[in-house]
Each structure stands twice: as C-alpha cells, then as structure tokens.
Amino acid sequence: MTLFPDVVKSYNEDVVKEILNNCIAHSNYQLRGKINILEYIRNSGLDDDIIREFVLKAVITFGEAKTSDIAEAVKGALPATLNSVQQKRKVSNVLQYLKSKGVVEVSGTAKTAKWRIK
Numbered sequence: 001m002t003l004f005p006d007v008v009k010s011y012n013e014d015v016v017k018e019i020l021n022n023c024i025a026h027s028n029y030q031l032r033g034k035i036n037i038l039e040y041i042r043n044s045g046l047d048d049d050i051i052r053e054f055v056l057k058a059v060i061t062f063g064e065a066k067t068s069d070i071a072e073a074v075k076g077a078l079p080a081t082l083n084s085v086q087q088k089r090k091v092s093n094v095l096q097y098l099k100s101k102g103v104v105e106v107s108g109t110a111k112t113a114k115w116r117i118k
Contacts (some may be wrong), residue, residue, distance in 0.1 A: 048094075051077050055094045059104055064116040068094050 049118045051074065059065060060075040065073075071084075071091040078087045095115055096106045 037112070047070050052094055052098065055091060056098060056103065059095075059098075059117060064114045066114055067095060067110075070095070070115065 027065055033088045050059050054077045055070055056073040058070045062069065062073075068088060071078075074091065075087055078090055082090065095104060095106070100108060106113050106115050108114055
C-alpha cells in the first residue's frame with residue numbers, strides 16, 4: 001500500500017459493478033450511511049466514450065447548437081476540476097472528433113458556429 005496511489009483514468013466496468021455490489025451487500029442500513037462512489041466521477045469525469053454519447057445526444061436534442069450550449073447541457077458529465085473554459089474546450093474537442101468521424105457537421109465559424117447531426 002502506498003500513500004500516493006496511481007491515478008487511473010477509467011476503471012473496468014466489471015470491477016466497478018463488483019465494488020458497488022459489495023458496498024450494497026455489506027452496508028449496515030441501521031447506520032443510514034451513504035455509498036460515496038460518485039466522488040471519483042465528480043473529480044475525474046466520465047470516460048471519453050460516455051462524454052461523446054452525451055454530446056451527441058445534446059446535438060440531437062437541440063437539432064442545432066453552439067458549443068457553449070452543448071457544454072452547458074453536458075457539464076455534469078465533465079470533470080468538476082475543469083473550469084468553464086476548459087469544459088468548453090473539452091466539448092469542442094469531442095465535437096471535432098465527431099466531425100472527423102462524419103457524425104456531426106458545423107456551419108459558421110468561431111462564436112457563430114453551430115453544430116448539427118450530419
């Protein structure tokens with residue numbers, strides 16, 4: 001055991017399910033305690049694949065939207081350690097990735113740019 005554990009960007013889904021099952025199965029409900037697994041997600045954010053799904057869902061829902069509007073819609077999925085500029089940049093990077101895959105397209109430039117499904 002170490003005082004400074006390695007930071008892991010994402011966990012194996014089966015491992016997380018096992019941890020949650022153990023937390024629930026071995027909880028003492030008389031103590032009315034909470035399972036605090038969400039702290040990791042708040043600080044590190046969700047996996048990039050999941051963030052892409054959220055961004056894509058936001059674009060589909062809006063029909064057409066600015067990067068800032070999409071960032072606002074998905075900010076709960078982004079790491080809480082990022083400020084608003086960094087969150088917008090993260091969403092912009094995801095949109096550029098989706099554009100490179102032919103999933104979304106953009107019209108306009110800079111502040112007037114609007115994203116939609118291709």
